[in-house]
Amino acid sequence: MGQIRRSRLRLALTPLAFATMVFSAAAQDRTTQDTSSANDEASTLDAVIVTVERREQDLQKYAGTAQAISGDDARALGINNELRNIQAVVPGLSMSNQEGNLEIFIRGVGSANNTELGDPGAAPHINGAYIARPRGLGGMFYDIERVEINKGPQGTLRGRNALAGSLNIVTKRPDLEQFGGYVQLEAGNRDHQAGEFAINLPLGGWAALRLAGYSVEKDSSFRNAGDPRLDPAGIQDEKGGRVSFLYQPDDKLSVFAMADMGKEGGTGYPGANIWTATCSSADPETCPDSPGLSPDDLDLRNVVYRGAQGTLDSTNWGAMANVSYDFGPIVAEYNTSYRDVDYRQTNAASEGILWPGRDLSARGPGNPDGFDYDNFSTQYWETLSQSTTHELRLSSAGDGRFQWTGGAFHFNEDQQVGYLSLTDKGTWFSGTEFTMPKVNGRSTALFADGTFEVNDRTRLKAGVRRTREAKSRYGIGGNWALGLPGVGGDFATRLGTEGFxxxxxxxxxxxxxxxxxxxxxxxxxxxxxxxxxxxxxxxxxxxxxxxxxxxxxxxxxxxxxxxxxxxxxxxVQVNSIPSQQFGESRFQFNDWRTGVEFDLTDDHMLYATVSTGHKSGGFNDSFDVDVIPETFSPESIKAYEIGSKMSHRWFGRPGTFNVSAFYYDYTDQVFQDLTVISLNQDGEPAGYSLVNRNIGRSAIYGIEAESVTRFGAGFMLHINALALDSEIKEGTVGDARSQNYGAGGVTSLIDLTGNELPLASRFTGNVRLQHFSELPFGSLDWQLLASYRSAYYLTQYNNRDVVYVDEAQDFVRQETAAEAGFPDRQRGEVTLNAGIGITSLDGRWRYELYGSNLLDNDVSQKAIVGSRLNIRFLNDARAYGMRVRYQF
Incomplete structure (x- = not known):
């Protein structure tokens, strides 16, 4: 099947390349024949300026695939304060949120490891500064200029953990000349209330300050079907502020500094375990009361809450500075940043979701078999992170034939991390604790990159980066295990009740x-x-x-x-306490890129590139104090891309048409596998745990195309589409779904070869229509965004059957993924966003209506799958509202 898919994709490249050349020739011919009329309403297409190559440049001149979404467009489509909704505008981008961690996948590549030893697979930045822990990243999404998404490995230019690409939030900078700002008020469904402001203060023409802030309160899209005294997870209570300073006394020196702080409260980030609703195992002890329903037939937002109230208390603040000086032949630039994360969450405890016919009658004297709302089993999280980055860059000045840059980068992060999972009224088990008072990660790199102009139309590009990384951790991790049975029955210990x-x-x-x-x-x-x-x-x-x-x-x-x-x-006894955890790892690796650009005409560039990227490696938990923890190496991708970028005029109307084809060789891919952690008296395996190992390799093929055309009468049309084919080439791992605790926690082995990568839809695309018109009292603009994402798998298991085994790996039984409660395919969905605004004649007042996910589709954006777990994290539900903005 994989060979057939690759053949189809290769065959598609030939007509696509031919169509590009025909399109180019037709556009040139029409440009020659047509002349712009004096009253042409759409004579130009604004250049999109980005910093994807660490310098400002026209996106049409960038030899690669990237997108930039302006702050105004994001706000108009209801994306503000919900950064993850930006994936509706960017094909191949998948974003989800688990316990405050924003997980970014691009073209099926990313990372879902949110532990203190995990790293993002797509590098997040703010104003180019790397963010190590993407908690609270959505709280930076105000008063922004644009969001840049760079697709494909960026190991040379962006460096650390840019395996899949990068996401960069660019905030609005101070204006040296003009006093101004805005005040904005907003209201919407789910009791949404928000406010935002910015003030720009020039300081004598050579310096300026910009102050900005926001506040958001919004009810959850989840509903409580359980204990009525509890609020559901997902209630938002956010606020933040930012101050930016720009100093430019002349053309040589530029100093930019920024400090920001964000505060998140509310009831925490929501997830829902659907396993009890989907399981229909033939084993009556596995899921005796479950109806075996499909996720598509369930209301995934009706959650049965009980016990502990979910709470969130997170503070995220940072400071950064950029200093550059033009010495004439060389420009020197120094960048530094500091980020501090203080994140604490108590998970909203639940018993899965409500399904038709489920009896939720409260347990009481007359109903001993009723539902037990007095169960405080839940999880507690604490993440404290302090990270710094330093980068010194030297680059060529002027417009010479050889443009180069080189420098050094250093990153350091110290973390203190706590996780406690409690079982209230449990049997023989009371919790799992991982508390790490000392976690450190460091990365140091030297890099160089250059572009040489061979002639007026041909340029060669090359770059290299050498990186050294180290990680270490000290702390404790493992189970709180108690055995306190009474003479007449089972053990029960209350742990985690009110006030714990x-x-x-x-x-x-x-x-x-x-x-x-x-x-x-x-x-x-x-x-x-x-x-x-x-x-x-x-x-x-x-x-x-x-x-x-x-x-x-x-x-x-x-x-x-x-x-x-x-x-x-x-x-009676205390069976066990957490074990000592100590580990460290050190790795060195190289990233590089090379490419060629050729200007077919002044408005049509062809390019070909080869680039690499890595995601940091690490080590696993300690299971024996005398055994050094097993390490896993950095993941790597080598990407090949060819593309065409063309500006055109059809019938006097300007536009762009870009197309690229790519292939990723994804190696040293990390999957979770099974390892033995204890032996019985006969020396046979008796205890098992999951570990990270480099046992995967995948191939990813794709074609991406983008078209922007400005028509007459104020219309503009954006079309963007991605066809993707991903295939796991090798990887045999322990199947976490089949864990058999009656046999020491053993799992069966599953060969993932031939499966698709998680979150990798075969097709994603969107159409965005915008319109602008003048009115006697001002102007009217509106835009409509329709996005489609085809079906995708949420895990690497791809709905494969679940096989259960005993200690000797002998077959016990086999079930379909649905029967075992682990269906993991998300069906394709259409998402519809829209916005309309009126601006007054003097430009001071603006009134907007917006709507996102107007079809109110429930889409699973992430799943955690394991023994008796199928936890889904969903998209944001339908949101709509209005806002008033006063510009001064």
Whole structure:
């Protein structure tokens, strides 16, 4: 099948190239024959200036595939304050949000590893400064000039983790000459209320300040079908501010500095586990009450909340500076930035989603089998990150035949990370904790890049980058395991009830070596609790053990009632505590690019490039204090691209038509695999865990085309489309869906060869129609965006059957992905956005109506799949509203 798909794509290239040449010839012929009339309403097409090659240039002169979305267009289409909605405008771009981490995939390449050891696969930036932890990135999306999306590996130019490409948010800079600004108020559905402002203050013609800020409050698109006392996840409460300074006393010196801060509150980022609704396993113990429904037949936003209230408290602030000086033959530029992330979230706890016929009657004296809303099992997150970047660049000045740049880059990040997953009223298990007080990542690189003009029409390009990276981590990670059964029934410990707070970085000690006695382990678990919940029992149950006392038995109605009788069994115990975690990795690698540009005419450029990119490697968790953690190498892509960029005039109407074809060789691809972490008395595997390993290789082919045409009567038409073919060439891994805890956690092996990459639709495209007209009292403009994305898989498993095995890897049973509760195919959908605005005659007042996702499609943008987990993270639901903007 893969060979057939490649043949079709190669065959498509020939007519496409021929069509491009015919299009070019026709456009040149019409340009020769036609002359512009004096009253031509559309005589020019504005140049789109971008910085994708680390310098300002016309996008039509860039030998590669990139897009730029202006702040005005994004706002008009309802994309403001929802940065991930920009994917509707950019074919091949996929963005989702998990626990505040904005995950960016471009053409099927990215990363979903959000741990402290993970890195983005598409590099996010603000004003060119690299952002290591893309938490709260949407909070920077105000008072912006544009968003640039560069497609394809950018290892030489953008450097760190630009494997798939890069996304750069460019904010509005201060204006040296004109005082002004705006105030904007906004209201919409879901009780949306927002405000935004900016003030530009010139300082004597050689310096200027710009102040900007915003505030947003908005109800969730999820609905609570469970405990009515709880608010659903996804309620927004955001605010932020920014101050920018520009100093340009002459043509030689330029100093730009910016500081910003964003604050996020609300109820946290939402996800919904649909496994209980989709599973229909033949094993009655696996999912006895599940109806086996398709995700397409479910309302994925009706979530059964219970227990803990979801909360979010995140502060993200930073500062950056750019200083450049023109020495004549050489321009020197220094860039530096600092970012500080303080992110804390308590997940909104739920029991999956509501399906037709599901009985949610509350448990009570007359209904002992009812639904247990008094269950506080949930997860707690804390991420503290402080990162700095420094870059020194030297480049050629003037317009000589050889344009070059070179320099050095250094990045450092220190993190303190906490994660605690609690099981309230659980059996033989109470939680998992990973707390890392010391996590460090460093990257240093030297780079050089140049373009040589062979003649008036031909230019050669080349660049190279040498990178050294290092990571290290110290802390604890593993299970809180308790066994406290009473003589009459099961164990139950209340943990995480109202008021509970984990200690995380406030633990007095992170050294667990040698802690093997019951007293030591009990003390260490209690030290992980900063504040006990109001109805927690763990202090009563194990609080006396650290001092040599006995386990305390608690018999309360809310932890079992008549099913548990004190005293405990004589063999009660603290089974385990988190283990010591220490790891480090070091890697060196080269990135390079080479290419040629040829001007067929003054308005038509052909190009061919070969470029590479890497995503940082790392190491896995420690499972034995005496064994060095297994490392995984950086992923890499070598990309080949040919393209055509052409400006044209058809019947006197200007436009552009760009087309490119590309092939990616994706190697050292990281997949999760299975490893043995413990043996039984006979030396046979008894415990398993998932680890990251370089066991994949994929191929990606594609054709992308973009057309912009300005017509008469104020109309402009944008068409953008991408055809993509991705195929995993090799990769046999442990199938996390099949984990069998009754057999120590063993999984079966699955060969992914022939599967498509996750989030890689075969076709994405959009059509955007804009119109502008003058009115007696001002002007009217509107735009309509229709986007289509074909079906795609959410995981690498591609709906393949699930095979269950025992400890010896002997077959137990086989089920379809749907029967096992893991359907992972998202059907194709159309997204419709629209906006209309009226501007007053003096340009001061503007009134807008906007709508995004007007068809209100529910689209899964990410899935976490594992044993009894199929958690979906959705797009933003339908949003519409109005805004008033006063410009001064």
């Amino acid at each position: 707070a984990p200690a995380f970085m406030q633990r007095p000690n992170f050294d667990v070596t040698g802690l093997t006695s019951q007293a030591d382990m009990a003390r260490f678990l209690l030290e992980g609790i900063l504040q006990h919940g109001q109805r927690d029992t763990i202090a009563e149950q194990i609080g006396a053990v650290p001092g040599g006392g006995d386990f305390g038995c608690v018999d309360r109605p809310d932890i079992g009632g008549d099913t548990i009788d004190c005293p405990y069994q004589p063999w």
